[in-house]
Amino acid sequence: MYQSKNLVVTFGIKICFMKKIVLPVVFILFSATIALSQKNYKVVIDLTSRDSTSQQMAVRWANEIIKAEPTAQVEIVMYGQGTALAVKDRSAVTDALANLSGNKNVAFKICSVAMANQKIDKSQLLPGIETVPDGIYEIISKQHEGWGYIKVAH
Numbered sequence: 001m002y003q004s005k006n007l008v009v010t011f012g013i014k015i016c017f018m019k020k021i022v023l024p025v026v027f028i029l030f031s032a033t034i035a036l037s038q039k040n041y042k043v044v045i046d047l048t049s050r051d052s053t054s055q056q057m058a059v060r061w062a063n064e065i066i067k068a069e070p071t072a073q074v075e076i077v078m079y080g081q082g083t084a085l086a087v088k089d090r091s092a093v094t095d096a097l098a099n100l101s102g103n104k105n106v107a108f109k110i111c112s113v114a115m116a117n118q119k120i121d122k123s124q125l126l127p128g129i130e131t132v133p134d135g136i137y138e139i140i141s142k143q144h145e146g147w148g149y150i151k152v153a154h
Contacts, residue, residue, distance in 0.1 A: 041072035043073075043148040043150060044143070044149055045062060047079075047085060048081060049152065049153070050082065050083075054152045057152050059076075059085075061150060062074045062106055071105065073107075075107045075108075077109045077110075077142075079134075080111075086126055088126055091126060101127065107130060108129045109129075109138055110125065110131055111134055111135030111136075111138070112134070113135070
């Protein structure tokens with residue numbers, strides 16, 4: 001009799017211990033599953049080419065991302081020769097850029113260093129283009145914040 005009573009007490013302690021361990025673990029796993037299912041889609045697109053095909057690719061990719069996930073945040077960063085996308089008389093995608101710049105989740109950033117090197121004045125920029133002190137630093141900062149990265153190249 002003593003042995004069976006001891007067994008019941010031991011079994012009761014194990015159940016109590018399991019409740020204290022298993023329930024929090026299940027809760028954590030459930031919470032993690034919900035957190036991972038939340039969309040947090042952010043991508044920075046790196047454009048350094050003046051080529052019209054590269055400009056079209058960058059804008060097309062931004063459009064495709066927004067269509068696939070309307071809450072996504074997309075930023076196209078232009079530096080080097082990629083500044084052509086943002087300049088009134090050089091951009092091959094003026095209309096498409098105008099359509100996208102109306103979306104609050106899409107940003108177009110141009111490097112101030114590249115603008116100075118190419119003697120581009122802010123007055124030459126298409127509407128909706130923002131300047132950043134350094135394009136490379138902007139991209140690195142976004143990556144540090146967990147943004148995805150796409151390099152436009154063909």
